[in-house]
Amino acid sequence: MIGDSLSTDIRGARQAGIDAIWIGGGIHAEALAMGSDGLLHPGKVHEVAKQADEQPRAILPWLRW
Numbered sequence: 754m755i756g757d758s759l760s761t762d763i764r765g766a767r768q769a770g771i772d773a774i775w776i777g778g779g780i781h782a783e784a785l786a787m788g789s790d791g792l793l794h795p796g797k798v799h800e801v802a803k804q805a806d807e808q809p810r811a812i813l814p815w816l817r818w
Contacts, residue, residue: 755816757781759805767807775802775809776816791815 754771756762757779766773777785777793784801787793791814798812 759802759807759809763805763807763809772810775812776814777812778815787814 754762754766754769754773755776756766756773757776759775759781763773763775775781777787777798778791781801785793785797793812793814802808
């Protein structure tokens with residue numbers, strides 16, 4: 754699963770028993786303090802995921818075709 758919402762996309766993947774890749778540049782970009790360069794800070798990533806009680810398999814700044 755690939756998604757930007759911890760509470761729906763990532764949680765839904767976990768509940769379905771599949772891995773999830775979290776797209777940080779979506780609805781959680783501000784909470785992650787993600788800059789326009791796409792830099793993600795590991796401590797902030799873990800903090801935001803923990804607050805949502807989720808553990809995505811990986812995180813990417815954006816998904817572009």
